[in-house]
Amino acid sequence: MSQTVEHELFQDEYESSPVPQSKRRSLLSVASVWAGFPMIITGAVTGATLVHGLGFAGGLTAMIIGNLLLLAYVGLLSALGAKTGFNFSLQASRTFGRTGYIACSALLSTLVLGWFAVQTGLVGASMEGAFGWNATIVALVAGVLFTLFTLLGIRALSIIGAISVPLFLFLGLYAAVQAGTTGADVWGYEGDSSLSIALGVGVTLVFALFADSGTMTADFTRWAKNTRHAWIATASAFPIGNLFAMVIGGVIAAATAGSGDVFGILALQGGIFPVLAVIFLVVNLGSVCTHCLYNAAVGWSTILRGRMRILTLVLGAVGVIVATLGIWGFFINWLNLLGVIVPPIGAIIIADQLLVRRAAAVSQTAIAAVRWQPFAAWAIGSGAALLVNLQAPWLSTVVTGLVVSSAAYLVLSVVTAKAEVVHPVSVAASTETDAV
Numbered sequence: 001m002s003q004t005v006e007h008e009l010f011q012d013e014y015e016s017s018p019v020p021q022s023k024r025r026s027l028l029s030v031a032s033v034w035a036g037f038p039m040i041i042t043g044a045v046t047g048a049t050l051v052h053g054l055g056f057a058g059g060l061t062a063m064i065i066g067n068l069l070l071l072a073y074v075g076l077l078s079a080l081g082a083k084t085g086f087n088f089s090l091q092a093s094r095t096f097g098r099t100g101y102i103a104c105s106a107l108l109s110t111l112v113l114g115w116f117a118v119q120t121g122l123v124g125a126s127m128e129g130a131f132g133w134n135a136t137i138v139a140l141v142a143g144v145l146f147t148l149f150t151l152l153g154i155r156a157l158s159i160i161g162a163i164s165v166p167l168f169l170f171l172g173l174y175a176a177v178q179a180g181t182t183g184a185d186v187w188g189y190e191g192d193s194s195l196s197i198a199l200g201v202g203v204t205l206v207f208a209l210f211a212d213s214g215t216m217t218a219d220f221t222r223w224a225k226n227t228r229h230a231w232i233a234t235a236s237a238f239p240i241g242n243l244f245a246m247v248i249g250g251v252i253a254a255a256t257a258g259s260g261d262v263f264g265i266l267a268l269q270g271g272i273f274p275v276l277a278v279i280f281l282v283v284n285l286g287s288v289c290t291h292c293l294y295n296a297a298v299g300w301s302t303i304l305r306g307r308m309r310i311l312t313l314v315l316g317a318v319g320v321i322v323a324t325l326g327i328w329g330f331f332i333n334w335l336n337l338l339g340v341i342v343p344p345i346g347a348i349i350i351a352d353q354l355l356v357r358r359a360a361a362v363s364q365t366a367i368a369a370v371r372w373q374p375f376a377a378w379a380i381g382s383g384a385a386l387l388v389n390l391q392a393p394w395l396s397t398v399v400t401g402l403v404v405s406s407a408a409y410l411v412l413s414v415v416t417a418k419a420e421v422v423h424p425v426s427v428a429a430s431t432e433t434d435a436v
Helices: 003-009 027-035 041-084 088-096 101-131 135-150 154-180 199-208 211-215 227-256 262-267 273-304 308-324 327-341 343-356 358-362 372-391 397-415 427-433
Strands: none
Touching: 027 154, 027 227, 041 088, 041 101, 041 199, 041 211, 041 227, 041 262, 041 273, 041 343, 041 397, 088 101, 088 273, 088 343, 088 372, 101 135, 101 211, 101 262, 101 273, 101 308, 101 327, 135 154, 135 273, 135 308, 154 227, 154 262, 154 273, 199 397, 211 273, 211 343, 227 262, 262 273, 273 308, 327 372, 327 397, 343 358, 343 372, 343 397, 372 397
8 A cells, every 4th residue: 555545544633633724624524424423223223212101292302302402512512623623532621621631531432432332232133133143253243344444534434424324314214114004103102101201311311322422522523614514514413313313213113113123124124125234234333333433542542642543443352342242232221321421521511611711712721730620510410410310210310410510610610710720821732732
């Protein structure tokens, strides 16, 4: 491979510095990165869970509310990423401190690696269930392929998104139409009483599905040319892509009382459909896996001051090993964890960089080693969400965490404003010396 070709394929991923304007990508490219991420089988299965628990009308309501919350939350963080060119770790260092950010960055980078393992394992389990193939071997092969593809960096996410979206649009609609041939009253479906959930829980499930990578959205949208492009890219995911996938799953669930598994329906069709089902599954879940592995690699490379591609290989190997051990079966446990502890992180960053230190967040800021205020607010917000989860489970832990953490940070910032000494440092200088 010539040096020119290698340079084109493996461009700088800017692990520890802002993406310069000259390297920003087109709106279509950035939108493809986000649109292809949530339009997935997992979203359809979540939509089915909501419809079984709330009925079709109630499930649709939870889907809409949750996606609008994601639009606001991810959109604001995306706009900050496009404005500064910072990835999530650099973005978090503005708020949590030049070393303090490691706590939240390491947490999220590890969680998304867990999602990589979950979805890779799901590829194997799905193939085994539909065709009797060995789940471990399938997961191993799929994980290796996803890891190698992620080495292409942000370009890989754009490519797989551009393929995954039309594939899901066509085959997802086909599966929903096939399910609808039962003649069931989809809109009038009242759900399964044994699986009943509260509306607040439904909203939490929608939000928690992308709480981790949604919080780390700057890894993707730092490549946008401006904040408007970042907002459009976010909207292509929430509500458009995510809501579409959930509604497809909800329709299938209401029509068949099934799980909303698009792949399962396709695999049972004759002719070319089993082949299409395999392609669909690999591309669809591959989109999730490459995005999550990219998040993990960028995050850990910033923390360790390494290179994204080296961390991709290392973390990919870890994720593949875990996937073959069957960790995908703990899917719902990940959702519960994310719904409590992750959203407050993004809420605090938004409150800090858009309200408390708006002017400083872009050009100049206090870069202490550790800023205790955001950590205190994180603990308060997560604690309140956990309390709601235990004592008032019909409410949304996500909404509780978002509101309480941001309010706590605002109050702490006002109370300690005079005590905190601000040392102006330019973005360029802090990025090179302090932020990582």
